[in-house]
Amino acid sequence: MDLIKAMPRKSNKPPTTKQLDQQLKWALVTDFCTWLTPIVKVGYQGKPANQSAVNAAVGYNLKNAVTGVAPNYVLDYPNVKISNGVLQEANTLEMENVLGSKLKFSWLASELNTPNTFLTDKASFVVYNPLKHKFVMLQGAAQRDDLEYTVQLPLDYVGDTVKCYVMLVREDGKMVSNSQFAGSIEVI
Secondary structure, eight states: OOOOOOOOOOOSSOOOHHHHHHHHHHHHHHHHHHHTHHHHHHHTTTSOTTSOHHHHHHHHHHHHSEEEETTEEEEOGGGOOSOOOSBOOOEEEEEEEETTTEEEEEEEOOOTTOTTOOTTOEEEEEEEETTTTEEEEEEEEEEGGGOEEEEEOOGGGTTOEEEEEEEEEOTTSSOBBOOEEEEEEEOO
């Protein structure tokens, strides 16, 4: 199909309140998802062919994970999704502090013959520090059958409250789980 499109022109009209609100939400979600590009590329691999993984993540989180009233929009961290897939999630995921700026994640063994569950699935961890606007990302750090993993955080995270996520990826990288929000916790 041949298509001709005119060059975009800057509008002289001031943006409407609704447009400004949407721009604020979009900037918030885009900033968060862009930092997560390596994880999001894997986590949103099932996106439509005409869309990038980051755009798919932004679209989902824009609709489902923004809360607040203009101009004070914030991310609703439990509703943020950094991966979207059909692989079975970690069973009964828990998280606890370990002295020395560490977080221990643990989960139960999956039931035998559970669809889309493989012992060799790789667990990836994302820890976000909103105060410092920094991320710790560990891709494929543990296997599903390890049942636990301890993440070492920077020592300057002590005293900060972090937001934590876990996702599973099949060993061949062709299937992912929905991300799980493990919770918010103050680092000790």
